Amino acid sequence: MKIMTTYKTKIRDSHSALANTVGIYRQAVDFLIGVALEEWNALKEIERSLEKQRAIECVIHHTKSNPCPKYDFDSRFGKFPSYLRRAAITEAVGKVSSYKSNYANWEENPQGKEPGIPVAGYIYPAMYRDNCFVRIGTYTARLKVWIRNTWDWLDVQLRKSDVDYIQRHCATRKECVPTLRRRGKNWYLDFTFEENVKLEDKPIDRQIIIGVDLGINNACTCSAMLSDGTVIGRKILSLPREKDSLGHKLNKIKKAHQHGARKMPRLWAKAKGVNLDIAHKTAQFIADVAMLYSADVIVFEHLDTQGKKRGSKKQKLHHWRAQAVQRIVADKTHRDGVRVRRVCAWNTSKLAFDGSGEVERDEHNYSMCTFKTGKRYHCDLSASYNIGARYFIREILKSLPAKARLGIEAKVPQCTKRTTCTLSMLLSLNAELVA
Structure with missing residues (x-):
């Protein structure tokens, strides 16, 4: 069986750019929730989540083969990183899918309040490797954030005790994509590790x-x-x-x-x-x-x-x-x-x-x-x-x-x-x- 474990690593310096990045990501998810609600009749016929993501991307993202998308996402969120955009699409489609199923259940048995229109809420972005996250040292990482009115790289220092603990306990595990998260007044990178274990099967x-x-x-x-x-x-x-x-x-x-x-x-x-x-x-x-x-x-x-x-x-x-x-x-x-x-x-x-x-x-x-x-x-x-x-x-x-x-x-x-x-x-x- 697969075991997923998450360890948090504190970012030593507090940067306003991290808060701005999370804020813009949430605004993008709110925008994409509205797009998913408008396009739901077409989306519900698609079974695979990756194909749903591509269908939304075709109506919001400007490319050479798609010069006039239906929704103007690019002008509102200029130079938005492609990996973050796809993560935001997946998040928005998941929230709308949950809302539609809850609403259908409520229509069959209308008890309590009607389910409300979904919003982004307190979600945090996944910092995809090479596109949004690069490790440049044992205790130093580089994140792509919204800083000086553009998307640029920012070097951050990670707490030594957290990194040493992860290296000591997770050396043999597969490291997944970290998530930028705020707890109280401090910012963290949450690293998820995956490992396969075999459970005992005795008579x-x-x-x-x-x-x-x-x-x-x-x-x-x-x-x-x-x-x-x-x-x-x-x-x-x-x-x-x-x-x-x-x-x-x-x-x-x-x-x-x-x-x-x-x-x-x-x-x-x-x-x-x-x-x-x-x-x-x-x-x-x-x-x-x-x-x-x-x-x-x-x-x-x-x-x-x-x-x-x-x-x-x-x-x-x-x-x-x-x-x-x-x-x-x-x-x-x-x-x-x-x-x-x-x-x-x-x-x-x-x-x-x-x-x-x-x-x-x-x-x-x-x-x-x-x-x-x-x-x-x-x-x-x-x-x-x-x-x-x-x-x-x-x-x-x-x-x-x-x-x-x-x-x-x-x-x-x-x-x-x-x-x-x-x-x-x-x-x-x-x-x-x-x-």
């Missing part, structure tokens, strides 16, 4: 997996498991310091609300920063556990956090970045050949891993629970066993021929209902397979 009976239960009280609970249900390792990450820091900052926001404050960008920025730090530390911990046990697959719950949150923990649920953690883990571990899979999240924490039924959570320590047999156990650890077991049950049944699978399901009927599968059912399934 199910030889796989080692990490069942991960992402929690609100504990950041995550990981259990390393084999296909026969053997648990070979357990790790729990709590992050109490970061959780306290997040709660402290949210209390500051709450107090400001009580005193009549409406917009608090600085307070919210601090809270979001701590929350993002928790997500990154959790993802790194999961990736480290996967490397420790040489795992082939990391199994998460398929979490649906949409809709209105209710109950005493609704604020924690609102700031819970479970989806971001799963995405970061996938980005980190795919490079090492580790797959990421998801299973049904229903009843993973509610049911005991030993098959004794529903558990009873402690009122004071929500991480602990009591089984119906009287056994006290860590609830998140039990959930991680069930998550790993559900993955193995699903994959084992998928790998069997239809006749053998139906025979196994007749003997272990509990494994057919994924929402109630536990570790005990995986043990029963393996016993039947051995028999």
Whole structure:
């Protein structure tokens, strides 16, 4: 599979020419959006995006064989670089295509507001190599920008630490076209790198997996498991310091609300920063556990956090970045050949891993629970066993021929209902397979 990674490199000097270049590029995209809307009846009949780009270019660009184009783009944007012009055309056609499809969906089911006419918005130009971007030194680059009322080359200095980091980590990867981007008051070149990796494809009976239960009280609970249900390792990450820091900052926001404050960008920025730090530390911990046990697959719950949150923990649920953690883990571990899979999240924490039924959570320590047999156990650890077991049950049944699978399901009927599968059912399934 292909993995795309982006690294930002800060431009040390701030130039007004960079802001002018982005502004003119956005104006060009706005102009081309109007052209695409006018010519949409002809464009929608064309299937290939490159042919759509050529069709727009024929009606805006003056050439020897096309002396009188329909739209006067060249006089308004004189000496506009050809690569930037084609990138702007592609951007405009994509926005108009999205608008037309959204509008058609809205006409079929007119709920909410009518989709608005697209605009360029906060887009940034890709600096195509040789045409708009040339590297003239290790820490120096040359960009084609709008400066002194014309398009000319500008030498910029790149931050040494950023360039050294890219050279150290991306030497074997394919470098793609950089993008000029502004963050705050600083300008950056975002370099995208492409690499091909091969994910592990072992038989199910030889796989080692990490069942991960992402929690609100504990950041995550990981259990390393084999296909026969053997648990070979357990790790729990709590992050109490970061959780306290997040709660402290949210209390500051709450107090400001009580005193009549409406917009608090600085307070919210601090809270979001701590929350993002928790997500990154959790993802790194999961990736480290996967490397420790040489795992082939990391199994998460398929979490649906949409809709209105209710109950005493609704604020924690609102700031819970479970989806971001799963995405970061996938980005980190795919490079090492580790797959990421998801299973049904229903009843993973509610049911005991030993098959004794529903558990009873402690009122004071929500991480602990009591089984119906009287056994006290860590609830998140039990959930991680069930998550790993559900993955193995699903994959084992998928790998069997239809006749053998139906025979196994007749003997272990509990494994057919994924929402109630536990570790005990995986043990029963393996016993039947051995028999």
